[in-house]
Amino acid sequence: MKVLITGGAKGLGRAFSEVLGAQGHQLVLTGRDERALGLARAELRAAGVDVETHVADLADPRATPKVIEHLGGIDVLVNNGALGGPVGPTWQVDETEWWHAVEVNLRGTASAANAAIRAMTRGRIINVVSNAGVHRWPYVTAYSVSKAAVVKLTENLAIELKDRPIAVLSYDPGMVDIGLMRRGAGTCSDDPHVQRIARWVRSQRAGGKFTPVEQSADLLxxxxxxEFDHLSGGLVTPADA
Ligand SMILES: NC(=O)c1ccc[n+]([C@@H]2O[C@H](COP(=O)([O-])OP(=O)(O)OC[C@H]3O[C@@H](n4cnc5c(N)ncnc54)[C@H](OP(=O)(O)O)[C@@H]3O)[C@@H](O)[C@H]2O)c1
Structure with a gap:
């Protein structure tokens, strides 16, 4: 299958790419960082994976749709690319930075999904969300609110697509020791709110609440x-594995 993974060159997206590539899927990876995309492309090709990469910023609502149109459609979209957004009390963080994270995480996801659906006769859209979109995650509200919105977008799209063979699912990969969570745990910032988040992430990890990256990628x-198309509109988590 032809699978497009936004943010596919780094963090969890990269882990997803390795597992999907090893299973013989044809991959298209996007992101902002041309160097990271080039490195991922070279390493995956060396492992025999059929992969192409495109620079596409999710803050530009035309960028990922252009890639999808250029490809003439895809079978699966993995809407993985996202920002953690600013950390701190919502009324104190920079509002422009807050809104930018919401735009990337929500509008970027919606624009890519819309383009994929327009170009697809059958297939599936997988929106990577987070526990932060289901439960409150104070001090990272751009992240929490945007992921909650993506969960609702998924539910609504699935109803609108119920007469077409296109499934739309939210996927919470669990808390994984990679990407956002690893950086969150390892920060050496003096900011008390960043430190608070770091302490919480470390306590979750120490308490065995993390999901191994292999398990997270295998479920994806x-x-x-x-395998989960019958749950279209719903949220899949590692508890469903
Ligand atoms: N790590 C976890 O434990 C965890 C838990 C739950 C959910 N998630 C979700 O998993 C996904 C990946 O997270 P991660 O932990 O791997 O974070 P990460 O290491 O920060 O990776 C984020 C990815 O998104 C891309 N990205 C960010 N802004 C972008 C933009 N404006 N346009 C295009 N691409 C953009 C980045 O690529 P470029 O820098 O090249 O743009 C990067 O590949 C996210 O949706 C996150 O919410 C992660």
Missing amino acids: ARIVRG
């Missing part, structure tokens, strides 16, 4: 294969 691969 099962969603890509269509």
Whole structure:
């Protein structure tokens, strides 16, 4: 299957790419960082994976749709690319930075999904969300609010698509020791709110609440294969594995 993964060159997206590539899927990776995309492309190709990469900023609502149109459609979209957004009391963080994170995480996800649906006769859209979109995550509200909105977008799109063979699922990969969570745990910032988040992330990790990256990527691969299409509109988590 032809699978487009936004933010596919780094963090969890990169882990997803490795598992999906090893399973023989044809990959298209996007992101802002041309160097990271080039490195991921070279390493995946060396492992025999059919992969192409495109620079596409999710803050530009035309960028990912252009890639999808250029490809003439895809079978699966993994809407993985996202920003953690600013950390701190909502009324104190920079509002422009807050809104930018919401735009990338919500509008970027919606624009990519819309373009994929327009170009697709059958397939699936997988929106990578987070526990932060289901439960309150104070001090990271741009992240929490945007992920909650993506969960609702998924539910609504699934109803609108119920007469077409296109499934739309939210996927919470669990808390994984990679990307946002690893950086969150390892920060050496003096900011008390950043430190508070770091302490919480470390306590979750120490308490065994993290999901191994392999488990997270394997479950994503099962969603890509269509094993959860019957739950279209719903949220898949590692508890469903
Ligand atoms: N790590 C976890 O434990 C965890 C838990 C739950 C959910 N998630 C979700 O998993 C996904 C990946 O997170 P991660 O932890 O791997 O974070 P990460 O390491 O920060 O990776 C984020 C990815 O998104 C891309 N990205 C960010 N802004 C972008 C933009 N404006 N346009 C295009 N691409 C953009 C980045 O690529 P460029 O820098 O090249 O743009 C990067 O590949 C996110 O949706 C996150 O919410 C992660």
